Amino acid sequence: MSAPLLSVENLSVAFPGEAGPVRVVDRLTLSIATGETLALVGESGSGKSMTALAIMRLVPKPGRIEPEARVGFEGRELLSLSVPDMRAVRGAGIGMIFQEPMTSLNPVTTVGDQVLEAIELHTGLSRGEARSRVIELFGLVGIPDAKRRFGAYPHQLSGGLKQRVMIAMAMAMRPRLLIADEPTTALDATIRAQILELLRDLSAKTGTAVLLITHDFGVVNEVADRVAVMYAGQVVEEGTRAELLGRPRHPYTQGLLRSIPKAEARGHRLEEIKGAVPRPGHWPSGCRFHPRCSHAFQPCPSVAPKRTAVSASQAACCHLLDRSVRP
């Protein structure tokens, strides 16, 4: 197997707290192959967005990435790059789109000029060439009437179109990896379906790998090749889309999937996961999910479960899967 496009090892992100640093991401390891779409799924506070920011080296101050972390991208170690080199990776190597297209665009510049600026920053293209590239990109992301929309201001565009502009900007430099943080969460259902289809098409057409951050398993099923589930700063289970949705092995993944309201559940109670997601700094000992887990047994409160492979591509961190501690 060839080296992955992105490999994250031992990534921890900590923020200073009253009683010392508090980790929001804890020794996280994941990798993405060229052209692959990996969905990073979790509830709020699980650390999924912070993982994305850490890969881009955009962790907001006073947070910091702890020294033992490694982020390899195309054979380079991103965490030891100089600031200008890292800036070149952002955009050209890794593009990023966020949940709120409105707050990510400059309200006083036309959307065409904003994408143009991104291209001019990274290439030696002349203004005219850059301009035709923008119009080409707008076409690629399905913005109708691209020439006229070049001169539009963000407030003149709908949420779906703004998100398409953001995607055009992220794709401007033909990045090998696109990080999409909840790209459809703020959008309406019919528009969400369109944007998901666009992401799927773009990835297939351009060979761009995608790290998709979401809390929505419906979105996962639409676009992901592989899935990693995060809980309390750690990946608790990973596998292919079919494995994770078809046969989840971690009680948290199972609980999440069961708690989604489905037609078959009409008239019955939904299965719920008791309690709430623990906040960073208040993570339980042993397996962090144990206070909410209906299968918790003797080792769970004290011993952190090891990552146990259940197939060539699926693994979960749960004592139930580890034969050496079987109850």
Added chain:
Amino acid sequence: MTILSADALLEIRGLRALFPIRSGVLRRVSGHVHAVDGVDLTIFPGETLALVGESGCGKTTVGRSILRLIEPTGGNIWFRGVDLTSLPVDAFHAYRRQIQIVMQDPGSALDPRFSVRDAIAEGLEAFAIGADYEERSKRVAELMGSVSLDPEAMWRFPHEFSGGQRQRICIARALAVDPTLLICDEATSALDVSIQAQILNLLADLQAARKLTYLFITHDLGVVRYFATRVAVMYLGRIVETGPTERIFAAPRHPYTKALLASIPSLDPGRRSTRPAALGDVPSPERPPPGCHYHPRCSVRLESCSREDPPLVDFTDGICRCVLAGAEREAKANAA
């Protein structure tokens, strides 16, 4: 004029809400947004009516008009036969006890300086329920128990609770005055899935125990399919289809309903959803398209749809505002 149903709890007829658009230095009114443009809706006692639609369709405005948090510009709302829209404000106050609301963001719905006890007891005081402070505190404790919160926590403040717990506080506060109708405006949308399941279970339990009626305003069709008895679909200020939940999901009539349902992502790894069924973007409610508001996005539109308002077609199990539905009903009648 539609005939009022005798057994309805709430009856909305011809509801309109216009918001003026002001522009220029003199802030002159330069136009209007027709947030709600002639909505008819009936809610029966004990049911859960889901009002669904995308952002800007006016569903929240309908909910707020019922509470007169927004004064509608036209139409009538009858609650148990009394026209709420014609009541003077002080007479309306008594009905306000019967109709309560739970909003989307439990973080901003609670005053950070009010303890949970005071937040829940506010309604009790407004309606002079309970003889004194102690009695009200006792009621607050009972209410907290009924939403599975620890009554010991009544002296704590909202920031000490998680999002799901705050939504429980909001629900307890709404229930404090013993309402008949609870309007849930995207009440579970801001919550994580595992917490959403807890709140939906709680709402189902409370409905059974207190014989509550819900107007469930949401954009989440997965929740609707699981939770609602009946569905009303809204598009740009108008109701385009109503019907029992099973029928709407099994055999939707309006092209917009069909597009909405097709956009629900599947959870079955063997089946990804089909291609997006609605074309283009939702137009601005400031300038809704002429004729059928949905025609620019509709894949089965007729040439006349851009000129003529679609007819309101009455089926035995709900209405549909589409010219094709009229043809469908006629074809059925001819066949029979």
